[in-house]
Amino acid sequence: MKFIIKKCIAWGDGKTNFEDWQSFSNGTIVNPQTLTLPELKQIPAMQRRRLSAFAKLTLHCALEASEAFQHDIPSVFSSRHGDLHKTTKLIADVASKDTLSPTNFALSVHNAVGGLFSIYAGNKAPLCAMSAGEDSFFMGLVDAVAKLKTRGYERILYVYSDQAVPEHYQPYVQQKPDNIAVGLLIEPCESSNGFELKCTGHHQVKESETPNLQALDFLKFYFSKNNKLEINSKRYQWQLSR
Amino acid sequence: MSDLSTEVKQLIIETLDLEDIEAADINDDEALFVDGLGLDSIDALELGVAIKKAYDVKIDGNTDDSKKHFYSVKTLCDFIAATKA
Numbered sequence: 001m002k003f004i005i006k007k008c009i010a011w012g013d014g015k016t017n018f019e020d021w022q023s024f025s026n027g028t029i030v031n032p033q034t035l036t037l038p039e040l041k042q043i044p045a046m047q048r049r050r051l052s053a054f055a056k057l058t059l060h061c062a063l064e065a066s067e068a069f070q071h072d073i074p075s076v077f078s079s080r081h082g083d084l085h086k087t088t089k090l091i092a093d094v095a096s097k098d099t100l101s102p103t104n105f106a107l108s109v110h111n112a113v114g115g116l117f118s119i120y121a122g123n124k125a126p127l128c129a130m131s132a133g134e135d136s137f138f139m140g141l142v143d144a145v146a147k148l149k150t151r152g153y154e155r156i157l158y159v160y161s162d163q164a165v166p167e168h169y170q171p172y173v174q175q176k177p178d179n180i181a182v183g184l185l186i187e188p189c190e191s192s193n194g195f196e197l198k199c200t201g202h203h204q205v206k207e208s209e210t211p212n213l214q215a216l217d218f219l220k221f222y223f224s225k226n227n228k229l230e231i232n233s234k235r236y237q238w239q240l241s242r
Numbered sequence: 243m244s245d246l247s248t249e250v251k252q253l254i255i256e257t258l259d260l261e262d263i264e265a266a267d268i269n270d271d272e273a274l275f276v277d278g279l280g281l282d283s284i285d286a287l288e289l290g291v292a293i294k295k296a297y298d299v300k301i302d303g304n305t306d307d308s309k310k311h312f313y314s315v316k317t318l319c320d321f322i323a324a325t326k327a
Contacts, residue, residue, distance in 0.1 A: 045261070045262060046280055049258070049259040049260065049261055050259065050284075099291050099294070099295065100291075101288060101291065102284060102287035102288050102291065103284050103285075103287075103288045106284055
């Protein structure tokens with residue numbers, strides 16, 4: 001499947017602007033770095049006060065990538081774990097038989113950040129929230145490009161975000177503990193100079209997941225001059241070229 | 243009464259993450275929801291839970307009475323005081 005990436009906005013540990021991502025891509029800065037949060041001054045204080053770190057990272061990338069189209073662009077939000085820090089707090093309250101916080105409950109569902117985006121932007125276009133394990137970044141991209149083609153959209157917003165999982169869950173996750181959000185403004189590709197994504201399922205599922213986050217591998221590739229990226233996850237082989 | 247009022251204002255600020263507001267900024271008679279302080283329906287639920295935890299008083303769901311109790315800091319304090327008495 002072919003497509004054009006009109007705009008790519010990303011926010012991660014110590015990497016918040018174009019220059020940071022370029023240095024990340026050419027290896028002049030290395031992880032680990034600390035996470036700062038986007039200020040999101042454009043969102044009124046009464047709405048902003050409820051935003052978790054996860055919501056802030058995601059909303060920043062969604063709003064910056066969609067910019068002038070934010071009021072009516074269709075979108076796909078993907079995340080492997082969602083706002084797991086919030087969910088973990090709720091589960092701890094259930095365990096200790098405390099009353100649950102209605103606010104945290106409302107904002108811990110998987111489509112909560114997409115909902116916040118649509119409320120803030122007054123956007124009534126179709127929105128979908130998804131999760132696909134280790135392959136969440138690329139599967140989300142597949143979903144966004146598929147929607148772009150089958151529905152004949154002029155453009156679609158794709159947002160992926162994940163945070164390092166809370167301590168309790170760390171033994172169960174092989175991926176490195178990075179915080180990352182990416183927003184892509186995607187348009188159909190009429191000519192030959194776009195991106196092409198190919199996905200092949202392994203005949204036999206591999207034993208373990210890859211420790212690298214696909215989104216970070218993608219960003220490293222996107223901000224480089226390389227023309228091909230190949231990733232082998234537990235179940236799939238992904239090939240992205242330009 | 244004024245002690246309770248300051249306490250309730252502090253509870254509102256902490257429970258609802260009103261970062262830029264201090265207790266003195268909230269007027270006893272001012273509406274808490276929509277106009278006035280500008281709280282919304284999720285805040286109402288959150289505040290109901292917090293008041294139940296702090297004062298052990300239960301406020302019934304979406305009844306006309308609960309709307310009256312939740313109108314302002316003063317009505318909320320009157321309700322807490324009356325229930326505890």
